Each structure stands twice: as structure tokens, then as C-alpha cells.
Amino acid sequence: MKKGKIAFFVTGNADKYQEARIILSEPGISAAMLHLEISEIQADDIDRIAEASALEGAKKSKMPIFVEDAGLFIEALNGFPGPYSSYVYRTLGNQGILKLLKDVAKRNAYFFSVVAFCDSGKPYSLRCFNGKVNGRIALKERGRQGFGFDPIFEPSTKPTLTFAQMTPREKNKYSHRAKALRKFAAWYIQKHAKLNL
Amino acid sequence: MKKGKIAFFVTGNADKYQEARIILSEPGISAAMLHLEISEIQADDIDRIAEASALEGAKKSKMPIFVEDAGLFIEALNGFPGPYSSYVYRTLGNQGILKLLKDVAKRNAYFFSVVAFCDSGKPYSLRCFNGKVNGRIALKERGRQGFGFDPIFEPSTKPTLTFAQMTPREKNKYSHRAKALRKFAAWYIQKHAKLNL
Numbered sequence: 001m002k003k004g005k006i007a008f009f010v011t012g013n014a015d016k017y018q019e020a021r022i023i024l025s026e027p028g029i030s031a032a033m034l035h036l037e038i039s040e041i042q043a044d045d046i047d048r049i050a051e052a053s054a055l056e057g058a059k060k061s062k063m064p065i066f067v068e069d070a071g072l073f074i075e076a077l078n079g080f081p082g083p084y085s086s087y088v089y090r091t092l093g094n095q096g097i098l099k100l101l102k103d104v105a106k107r108n109a110y111f112f113s114v115v116a117f118c119d120s121g122k123p124y125s126l127r128c129f130n131g132k133v134n135g136r137i138a139l140k141e142r143g144r145q146g147f148g149f150d151p152i153f154e155p156s157t158k159p160t161l162t163f164a165q166m167t168p169r170e171k172n173k174y175s176h177r178a179k180a181l182r183k184f185a186a187w188y189i190q191k192h193a194k195l196n197l
Numbered sequence: 198m199k200k201g202k203i204a205f206f207v208t209g210n211a212d213k214y215q216e217a218r219i220i221l222s223e224p225g226i227s228a229a230m231l232h233l234e235i236s237e238i239q240a241d242d243i244d245r246i247a248e249a250s251a252l253e254g255a256k257k258s259k260m261p262i263f264v265e266d267a268g269l270f271i272e273a274l275n276g277f278p279g280p281y282s283s284y285v286y287r288t289l290g291n292q293g294i295l296k297l298l299k300d301v302a303k304r305n306a307y308f309f310s311v312v313a314f315c316d317s318g319k320p321y322s323l324r325c326f327n328g329k330v331n332g333r334i335a336l337k338e339r340g341r342q343g344f345g346f347d348p349i350f351e352p353s354t355k356p357t358l359t360f361a362q363m364t365p366r367e368k369n370k371y372s373h374r375a376k377a378l379r380k381f382a383a384w385y386i387q388k389h390a391k392l393n394l
Contacts, residue, residue, distance in 0.1 A: 039249070042237035044284070052236070080288035084281045087241070091277035092297065100289065100296055 005192050008034045008065040010057040015147040016068060016177070023172055023181045027189050036060050038067070046071050046083050046114045051126055054116035064120050066184065070113040070177060072149045074137060076106050085149065094141050094152045107137040111153065113176040115184040127187065131179025138162055146171060202389050205231045205262040207254040212344040213265060213374070220369055220378045224386050233257050235264070243268055243280050243311045248323055251313035261317050263381065267310040267374055269346045271334060273303050282346065291338050291349045304334040308350065310373040312381040324384065328376025335359055343368060 009020055009031050017033045024031045038060070041052045050069040057065045071085040077100060081088035088096070101107060112132050119125045134156045141151035143164030150163035155174045163171050172178040206217055206228050214230045221228045235257070238249045247266040254262045268282040274297060278285035285293070298304060312326045331353045338348035340361030347360035352371045360368050369375040 040239035042239050042246075042281075042284070049239075077293070078288040080285070080293075082284075082288070084239075084284060087239070087279075087281060088277070091275040091279070096274070096277075096297060099299070100293060102296070 005188065006030045006032055007188060008032050008061070008063055010034045010036050010038065010053070010061070010065045010067050013147075019168065019172065019175075019177055020068065020181055022168060023178050024185055026182075027185045029185055029188060034061060034063075034065060040069075042083075044079075044083060046112060047116075047128055047130070049083055050114040050116035051128060054118035054126060055124055058118035058120045058124055062120055064118065066115055066117040068113060068115045068177060068180065070111060072109060072111055072153065074101070074107075074109040076101065076104050076108070089148050094149060097137065097149065097152060098140065101137055108134070109137050109153065110134045111149075111176040113180040115180040117184060117188070127184075129180045129183035129187065131176040131181070131183065133157070133174055133176045133179070135159070202385070203227045203229055204385060205229050205258070205260055207231045207233050207235065207250070207258070207262045207264050210344075216365060216369065216372075216374055217265065217378055219365060220375050221382055223379075224382045226382055226385060231258060231260075231262060237266075239280075241276075241280060243309060244313075244325055244327070246280055247311040247313035248325060251315035251323060252321055255315035255317045255321055259317055261315065263312055263314040265310060265312045265374060265377065267308060269306060269308050269350065271298070271304075271306040273298065273301050273305075286345050291346060294334065294346065294349060295337065298334055305331070306334050306350065307331045308346075308373040310377040312377040314381060314385070324381075326377045326380035326384065328373040328378070328380065330354070330371055330373045330376070332356070 007029050011017055012035055021031045038053050038056050041049055043049050046069050050067055053067045071082045073079045073082050110132055115129045117127045136154050138152045138154050142162045143151050146164045153163050157174050204226050208214055209232055218228045233254055235250050235253050238246055240246050243266050247264055250264045268279045270276045270279050308330050310328045314324045316322045333351050335349045335351050339359045340348050343361045350360050354371050
């Protein structure tokens with residue numbers, strides 16, 4: 001595998017970018033943050049949102065780019081906040097979610113991430129990669145690392161800690177985003193290897 | 198003013214259509230319900246969502262059409278559920294909102310509606326009309342008429358009743374949607390009068 005590949009990550013979220021940068025650096029991909037105004041669509045399906053954003057990103061930048069979209073799906077709340085996790089985090093925050101789950105015993109939830117890559121050639125070609133992590137919503141916020149709903153999410157694979165109690169490196173062992181990004185990275189490296197034969 | 202004008206309402210919500218049909222019939226406009234798959238964008242601003250939907254509706258149908266988008270904005274929840282009211286209603290329902298406002302004294306809220314009309318000619322031309330109604334979130338659900346968050350919304354102009362305790366005709370005296378639709382209707386009648394000089 002050759003070193004020195006660059007991948008352009010269209011995002012306005014510096015925390016996401018930091019996570020992606022570390023994960024993609026493992027197989028030798030340099031991630032560059034590209035800030036573009038993208039109009040996300042409303043859909044209950046994160047795959048569709050990510051695909052539409054990637055297509056718009058590639059059209060606007062005229063470059064091959066990728067985006068990442070993720071959501072927290074809480075079983076007792078019929079999947080809420082799901083695709084609207086970022087808006088719900090901004091308005092209700094972790095305390096709002098804890099209030100909605102007050103006296104609720106069934107606290108199962110999962111994080112789901114979709115990485116969508118779009119080539120800039122015509123026709124535009126899309127590839128999606130996803131990652132999921134099962135877990136539970138904690139009884140209260142714990143930890144100060146990570147971002148978003150991390151302080152209230154305990155992954156099943158390490159249920160004693162919330163994501164916010166883990167170092168970035170430890171969170172990347174379990175997280176939905178890391179899983180999706182690693183699938184993307186494997187494919188991206190392969191694709192470049194073929195082009196550089 | 199001539200009778201017999203038709204306006205095409207792109208919506209998948211039969212309750213909304215029923216409300217609009219009654220309101221628009223007052224000045225002699227027949228509303229027709231047109232069901233199209235429209236991809237709503239994610240934005241904190243309902244005007245932008247409605248405009249984008251109207252444009253897409255006009256492009257897909259190749260006809261002049263209008264759409265209506267509305268949201269419930271709760272002050273103590275930083276405007277939540279706002280533009281995502283329909284998703285939040287489907288997942289959390291009225292009980293979810295009441296749980297979020299448990300022990301909260303400041304229950305101010307407003308409903309906001311935007312009607313966006315788009316002509317099918319090129320260039321596409323857009324017109325927006327809005328309506329707002331101030332009120333409070335009730336302590337519990339009351340009434341079985343209307344739809345969505347109606348059972349928990351008490352308008353300031355008639356605070357003893359929730360929207361769901363009113364007949365459609367009474368709700369239309371106060372509602373955000375009726376206000377926006379009446380503004381649209383006045384303009385639409387005027388526009389047709391000019392064309393038929």
C-alpha cells in the first residue's frame with residue numbers, strides 16, 4: 001500500500017473531523033476538512049441523507065469527497081432522535097434525553113453511522129459504508145471527552161464506561177463512526193492501488 | 198372576483214388538506230390535493246424548507262403548486278420540536294412533549310406556518326406567506342379534534358381551550374395555518390383577477 005493518499009471530508013463539525021483524521025491515518029490516508037454549505041434532506045433513513053449530501057458536496061466542490069452522517073436511535077422512543085440527533089442535541093441536550101427516559105427501564109439504544117463517498121466524475125458515482133454500535137442510555141451524564149450524546153451512551157462491548165469517559169483512541173475501538181470509516185478506508189486504499197497499478 | 202379558481206396543494210397529510218380546503222373555499226378557491234414524493238431539506242428555518250419543497254413540487258409536477266410547512270416552537274426547549282415537529286410527533290407524541298415540560302412553569306410556545314407557492318414557468322417564481330399563533334403548552338392532553346400537537350396547545354386568544362377542543366371552523370379563526378392560507382388566498386385571487394382582465 002502506498003502512503004500519501006488524501007481524502008476530502010465535507011463537514012462543519014470539528015469533533016467529527018478529529019475522530020476521522022485519527023482513524024483514517026492508520027492505513028495512511030490524510031483526511032482534509034472541507035467546509036461547504038450543504039442542504040441536508042429530511043428523511044428517517046440516514047443512508048439517504050448521507051448519499052444526497054455526498055452528491056451535493058461533489059457537485060459543489062467538483063472533487064471526490066466524503067461525508068459522514070450519524071444518529072442515536074433509542075428503542076423506547078421509537079428511534080428518536082435518529083436522523084435529527086444533531087438538532088435534538090442542540091435543543092434538548094443530554095438532559096432532555098434523560099428526562100424522556102425517566103423511569104424507563106428499557107434503555108437500549110444504538111449509534112449508526114454512514115460514510116458516503118462521491119466521485120466527481122460524470123456520472124457521479126456513490127459508495128456507502130456503515131457502522132453500528134449497540135448499547136444503553138446511562139442514568140446520568142458521565143465523562144467529558146467526545147461530543148454530542150457521548151456522555152450518556154454506554155456501548156455493550158464496554159458497558160462500564162460511556163463514550164465520554166474514553167480517550168479518543170479507546171472510543172475508536174468501539175464506535176459506529178470508526179467502523180464505517182474503516183470500511184471506507186479499506187475500499188479507498190484498494191481503489192487507489194488499482195488506479196496506480 | 199371570479200369563482201372557480203383551482204389551487205394545487207402538494208401534501209401527503211389529509212388533515213392539513215381538509216383544513217386548507219375549508220379556508221380556501223371562503224374566497225372561492227378550490228383546493229386539490231396532489232401527492233408527490235418531495236425530499237424535504239433539514240433546516241432550522243421553516244421558510245427555507247417550504248421554499249425548497251415548493252420548487253421541487255413545481256419542477257416535478259410541471260404545474261403551479263403550493264405547499265405548507267408548520268412547526269411548534271416551545272420556548273423552554275429552545276424552539277424544539279420546530280421544523281422537525283412531524284417526526285417528533287411520530288416518535289415522542291404529545292406525551293413526550295409533556296414529559297419534557299414536567300415541572301416547567303414557563304410553557305410559552307407558538308405555532309408557525311409557511312405557505313410557499315411556486316409557479317411552473319421559467320424562471321420558477323416563489324411566493325411565501327406566513328402565519329403565527331402564540332399560546333401555551335397545556336398540562337395534559339385535552340380534546341380529540343384536529344391532529345398532531347393540537348391536544349396540548351392552548352392559543353392565547355382563547356386560552357381555555359386547546360386546538361383539539363375546537364371545531365375545525367373555530368380552530369381556523371385562530372390558527373397559524375389559517376392565517377398563512379388567507380394571506381396566500383388574497384394574493385392568489387388578486388393574481389388571477391389581473392390575468393383575467
